[in-house]
Amino acid sequence: xxxxxxxxxxxxxxxxxxxxxxxxxxxxxxxxxxxxxxxxxxxxxxxxxxxxxxxxxxxxxxxxxxxxxxxxxxxxxxxxxxxxxxxxxxxxxxxxxxxxxxxxxxxxxxxxxxxxxxxxxxxxxxxxxxxxxxxxxxxxxxxxxxxxxxxxxxxxxxxxxxxxxxxxxxxxxxxxxxxxxxxxxxxxxxxxxxxxxxxxxxxxxxxxxxxxxxxxxxxxxxxxxxxxxxxxxxxxxxxxxxxxxxxxxxxxxxxxxxxxxxxxxxxxxxxxx
Amino acid sequence: xxxxxxxxxxxxxxxxxxxxxxxxxxxxxxxxxxxxxxxxxxxxxxxxxxxxxxxxxxxxxxxxxxxxxxxxxxxxxxxxxxxxxxxxxxxxxxxxxxxxxxxxxxxxxxxxxxxxxxxxxxxxxxxxxxxxxxxxxxxxxxxxxxxxxxxxxxxxxxxxxxxxxxxxxxxxxxxxxxxxxxxxxxxxxxxxxxxxxxxxxxxxxxxxxxxxxxxxxxxxxxxxxxxxxxxxxxxxxxxxxxxxxxxxxxxxxxxxxxxxxxxxxxxxxxxxxxxxxxxxxxxxxxxxxxxxxxxxxxxxxxxxxxxxxxxxxxxxxxxxxxxxxxxxxxxxxxxxxxxxxxxxxxxxxxxxxxx
Amino acid sequence: xxxxxxxxxxxxxxxxxxxxxxxxxxxxxxxxxxxxxxxxxxxxxxxxxxxxxxxxxxxxxxxxxxxxxxxxxxxxxxxxxxxxxxxxxxxxxxxxxxxxxxxxxxxxxxxxxxxxxxxxxxxxxxxxxxxxxxxxxxxxxxxxxxxxxxxxxxxxxxxxxxxxxxxxxxxxxxxxxxxxxxxxxxxxxxxxxxxxxxxxxxxxxxxxxxxxxxxxxxxxxxxxxxxxxxxxxx
Ligand SMILES: Cc1cc2nc3c(=O)[nH]c(=O)nc-3n(C[C@H](O)[C@H](O)[C@H](O)COP(=O)(O)OP(=O)(O)OC[C@H]3O[C@@H](n4cnc5c(N)ncnc54)[C@H](O)[C@@H]3O)c2cc1C
Ligand code: SF4
Ligand code: SF4
Ligand code: SF4
Ligand code: SF4
Ligand code: SF4
Ligand code: FES
Numbered sequence: 001x002x003x004x005x006x007x008x009x010x011x012x013x014x015x016x017x018x019x020x021x022x023x024x025x026x027x028x029x030x031x032x033x034x035x036x037x038x039x040x041x042x043x044x045x046x047x048x049x050x051x052x053x054x055x056x057x058x059x060x061x062x063x064x065x066x067x068x069x070x071x072x073x074x075x076x077x078x079x080x081x082x083x084x085x086x087x088x089x090x091x092x093x094x095x096x097x098x099x100x101x102x103x104x105x106x107x108x109x110x111x112x113x114x115x116x117x118x119x120x121x122x123x124x125x126x127x128x129x130x131x132x133x134x135x136x137x138x139x140x141x142x143x144x145x146x147x148x149x150x151x152x153x154x155x156x157x158x159x160x161x162x163x164x165x166x167x168x169x170x171x172x173x174x175x176x177x178x179x180x181x182x183x184x185x186x187x188x189x190x191x192x193x194x195x196x197x198x199x200x201x202x203x204x205x206x207x208x209x210x211x212x213x214x215x216x217x218x219x220x221x222x223x224x225x226x227x228x229x230x231x232x233x234x235x236x237x238x239x240x241x242x243x244x245x246x247x248x249x250x251x252x253x254x255x256x257x258x259x260x261x262x263x264x265x266x267x268x269x270x271x272x273x
Numbered sequence: 274x275x276x277x278x279x280x281x282x283x284x285x286x287x288x289x290x291x292x293x294x295x296x297x298x299x300x301x302x303x304x305x306x307x308x309x310x311x312x313x314x315x316x317x318x319x320x321x322x323x324x325x326x327x328x329x330x331x332x333x334x335x336x337x338x339x340x341x342x343x344x345x346x347x348x349x350x351x352x353x354x355x356x357x358x359x360x361x362x363x364x365x366x367x368x369x370x371x372x373x374x375x376x377x378x379x380x381x382x383x384x385x386x387x388x389x390x391x392x393x394x395x396x397x398x399x400x401x402x403x404x405x406x407x408x409x410x411x412x413x414x415x416x417x418x419x420x421x422x423x424x425x426x427x428x429x430x431x432x433x434x435x436x437x438x439x440x441x442x443x444x445x446x447x448x449x450x451x452x453x454x455x456x457x458x459x460x461x462x463x464x465x466x467x468x469x470x471x472x473x474x475x476x477x478x479x480x481x482x483x484x485x486x487x488x489x490x491x492x493x494x495x496x497x498x499x500x501x502x503x504x505x506x507x508x509x510x511x512x513x514x515x516x517x518x519x520x521x522x523x524x525x526x527x528x529x530x531x532x533x534x535x536x537x538x539x540x541x542x543x544x545x546x547x548x549x550x551x552x553x554x555x556x557x558x559x560x561x562x563x564x565x566x567x568x569x570x571x572x573x574x575x576x577x578x579x580x581x582x583x584x585x586x587x588x589x590x591x592x593x594x595x596x597x598x599x600x601x602x603x604x605x606x607x608x609x610x611x612x613x614x615x616x617x618x619x620x621x622x623x624x625x626x627x628x
Numbered sequence: 629x630x631x632x633x634x635x636x637x638x639x640x641x642x643x644x645x646x647x648x649x650x651x652x653x654x655x656x657x658x659x660x661x662x663x664x665x666x667x668x669x670x671x672x673x674x675x676x677x678x679x680x681x682x683x684x685x686x687x688x689x690x691x692x693x694x695x696x697x698x699x700x701x702x703x704x705x706x707x708x709x710x711x712x713x714x715x716x717x718x719x720x721x722x723x724x725x726x727x728x729x730x731x732x733x734x735x736x737x738x739x740x741x742x743x744x745x746x747x748x749x750x751x752x753x754x755x756x757x758x759x760x761x762x763x764x765x766x767x768x769x770x771x772x773x774x775x776x777x778x779x780x781x782x783x784x785x786x787x788x789x790x791x792x793x794x795x796x797x798x799x800x801x802x803x804x805x806x807x808x809x810x811x812x813x814x815x816x817x818x819x820x821x822x823x824x825x826x827x828x829x830x831x832x833x834x835x836x837x838x839x840x841x842x843x844x845x846x847x848x849x850x851x852x853x854x855x856x857x858x859x860x861x862x
Binding site: 003004005006007009048049050051052072073076085086087089203204229230231233234236237238239240241243244245246247251265266 | 349350352354357358359361363365392393395396397398399400401508511537538539540541542543545547550552554559561566567568569570571573575581584585588589592593594596597
């Protein structure tokens with residue numbers, strides 16, 4: 001069996017800037033093996049010389065996988081210095097992604113904040129490609145400023161297939177949309193909590209208020225899913241860093257059903273407690 | 274690591290001088306780790322001379338046997354960058370040829386291997402651990418001299434132990450009774466036949482009596498519930514006010530994690546030499562008492578409160594482990610109690626919360 | 629991976645014993661590596677003094693004891709991109725600070741009271757390994773973080789006999805490690821030279837001292853008061 005700590009060498013095929021501090025990379029193993037990721041899963045990327053960090057798969061189109069990375073520390077800074085053709089290491093995919101099989105024939109409510117849209121993007125692609133298998137689909141997405149909205153050109157395209165609602169904390173002069181935290185967008189949608197699945201990813205504080213709001217609206221914990229972010233080192237249930245209430249976010253998550261988390265002994269801020 | 278059939282559960286006798294002879298032979302072909310004296314401490318370390326090995330010591334080594342199977346600092350792999358390519362050198366290859374014998378550990382540490390196995394060999398296998406584990410022979414020792422902090426009886430991990438070792442020695446008057454626990458153990462006996470004689474029925478009786486006496490010694494010092502029976506009570510007391518008091522005492526120093534035979538948490542760090550373009554990825558032990566344990570790049574710390582961190586340790590041992598690997602992960606060795614500068618005592622905590 | 633132009637470095641000292649600069653010299657082979665990566669243009673101890681205007685990195689040892697030193701520190705700050713406080717005297721005032729901890733106002737000041745400091749390398753003396761690491765990290769553009777490990781936990785990793793248990797006032801339990809517990813390993817109590825650990829619980833250590841009849845030093849009390857006043861680092 002292969003040593004799961006060793007990264008597979010991969011090449012940066014391409015990249016494009018999404019915002020001043022966020023970039024989407026296309027990465028492909030040099031062995032030409034496919035990285036078979038599911039929406040919501042993540043990989044560990046090794047930037048040689050600097051270290052490893054987990055990133056959600058933000059696009060599973062053909063061969064290369066896409067990762068959307070916000071520049072924030074050692075590894076991400078180093079990743080931004082690399083150019084086309086440079087080598088990184090990849091381990092994974094790891095974790096449990098969005099519950100695709102539970103979404104068919106349901107109405108879907110997706111709530112994302114900032115970089116939290118990245119792990120939801122492959123799911124949105126999947127929904128759009130299989131549009132007839134889903135009911136109403138709403139995306140509520142918030143960012144700090146209009147400039148920091150991810151996938152701007154795609155948002156436009158998505159809005160032909162699903163309902164896209166946007167908001168920003170701090171508007172710029174030409175911004176015509178809503179201003180405020182993502183929960184204000186709930187007044188734009190009319191949903192039936194019993195036939196809708198809510199899926200969310202964003203900063204802990206956002207998910208905290210969104211989960212509260214969803215429960216206020218009558219969502220049961222069974223129909224709310226969240227992707228948690230915790231410190232991760234191994235991705236394999238060994239290093240112990242990512243646990244919440246003894247459950248490994250890397251193995252059993254990062255996507256959890258709210259009900260599972262509600263059963264935890266340790267408090268999880270993201271579910272509104 | 275299969276134990277095949279009843280025939281393995283045989284027992285032999287060996288004299289003390291033959292035991293030393295056996296250890297001498299073992300040390301010629303293996304890395305022999307054994308309890309040694311280091312100032313006031315007992316440490317499990319490479320035995321340079323057979324005569325340094327402690328057999329009848331009290332308590333246990335300061336660091337447990339995990340220090341051999343998952344060293345405190347271990348290079349996972351090295352790499353170097355040349356132009357546009359990277360070469361990776363797995364350090365596993367270096368471990369492959371090591372042969373390790375660990376002598377003289379007691380029930381609480383033997384039991385810990387079972388727990389380490391459940392963490393490191395499940396969905397994913399940790400190849401470094403696995404390799405060392407396969408290369409390791411365990412020669413255990415039945416404990417007759419529990420320390421003041423020992424309570425393995427109440428975690429159901431000792432003082433009697435019936436699996437997890439290759440050989441188990443029990444001192445019977447001038448002899449040692451040798452219980453065989455695996456094929457590896459049996460093969461040691463076979464290749465050193467002349468040093469052993471068959472066990473007598475009396476010696477088996479004596480062993481049973483010794484175990485009973487040790488249990489009494491432990492029970493005399495401790496009035497505790499069985500730790501595998503307090504799950505529900507602990508869950509109920511997660512928000513108990515007592516945690517505030519306990520955490521006001523705790524220094525967050527992390528010693529208790531490092532000495533615990535079943536604390537497996539680690540960090541992985543990078544070292545890089547920009548002149549030679551060579552790097553290393555290194556695994557180092559970590560402690561859930563440290564703030565950095567849950568600190569992410571945004572600055573968020575998920576266990577900021579000292580009480581949330583000490584609860585992490587206690588609940589992991591007694592509650593989370595049961596959910597995760599089906600057993601509590603405290604083996605009752607008492608090391609965390611022994612080293613805590615402020616006397617935080619897992620026995621007291623559990624006794625109070627289980628009331 | 630590394631900049632084409634070698635960063636220009638100046639090494640200066642204010643009021644100190646120069647012990648930390650000696651630690652740099654102790655780096656041996658690694659010092660030669662650093663010399664390949666950095667261009668030292670000013671260092672009295674090394675006898676280097678080139679003409680220069682701007683510095684990429686200024687490394688300052690020692691605390692500020694006089695007006696002249698304060699002027700010197702400001703002047704270095706002005707011409708430097710990055711300032712590193714080297715050793716406890718520069719980081720916290722150390723011995724000089726402790727001496728007049730009860731005098732108010734203090735005469736000696738840590739560097740950060742006078743100028744903006746970008747990175748701190750604590751220790752009395754510093755660990756030469758850490759110095760090397762910080763310089764390489766700056767060069768490579770890594771985020772510089774202090775390890776959370778405590779001296780006490782490093783001490784138990786070395787399976788030392790605990791001094792505290794013998795009634796010696798060791799500050800290991802509240803001190804940030806990464807020095808490999810060098811003092812207790814040599815039978816000397818830790819005096820806390822690397823600064824407080826994250827979330828250090830000084831009250832609990834004071835209680836631990838009392839329980840063992842270890843006298844509580846003025847220093848520990850002052851440290852505790854400072855911490856309770858809200859200052860994270862000393
Ligand atoms: C499951 C998962 C999916 C993620 N997906 C994305 C994504 O799609 N896009 C994105 O921009 N970010 C994502 N993150 C966050 C991203 O991993 C961190 O921003 C990144 O690790 C920061 O690394 P750094 O070296 O730049 O920062 P530093 O602060 O310098 O971190 C040093 C090291 O600490 C660890 N670390 C620090 N922060 C985190 C963190 N938040 N989570 C896990 N490990 C951390 C890493 O090992 C990192 O190498 C994800 C995190 C998780 C857990
Ligand atoms: S928790 Fe304490 S007593 Fe239990 S196994 Fe760990 S060190 Fe030993
Ligand atoms: S989480 Fe804490 S108690 Fe549990 S194994 Fe890791 S260090 Fe030990
Ligand atoms: S050894 Fe004691 S003081 Fe130190 S972290 Fe553990 S419980 Fe707290
Ligand atoms: S000697 Fe000091 S640092 Fe070492 S274990 Fe004892 S208190 Fe901790
Ligand atoms: S043991 Fe304490 S005093 Fe000694 S070098 Fe380390 S932090 Fe400084
Ligand atoms: S990342 Fe190591 S256990 Fe989850």
